[in-house]
Amino acid sequence: MEEYWNPIVPEWSVTNFEKSLKFYQELLGFKVRNKRSNPDFAYLENENVQIMLEQIHDTG
Template structure:
């Protein structure tokens, strides 16, 4: 029996300047291309259960105001990865500048429990801020 592929209920679509440049960045970070179209240039990407769409800027695009760089100001997209250090190494090897180095952070989720993640923040070629996060587990608080 064929099973339908997993589709997220919420999938951000990012407007990009040059889709091929963006695809090189995202595939280096570990994403794979689920499908791609040429008119307009578009790609649907996935990494584990994280999904993201990229569309090259064009005159019929769904942008409500002029796009000022860097794009995506005021938002960061968290993407769960199995190994944040491996993502860092792959990106640095291609010349990507790190916005915030790998750091372990613990967040309170209830009064007595924290969830940890190893985080790396980088900007993609258009300036979108991405937080690659490796799950570290839970711990109790004193």
């Protein structure tokens, strides 16, 4: 099966990455498609719904 990528995916800047990730995974059923650290970031999907989470960080 071919991987599906949405043409537009919202990215949420969050104050508590681990708590937000847990919410989307455990309560809403999203799976991690891609994850990195520094800053914490995850690309999540649930069927054809995709979102991104990123820890708020100082860009300076």
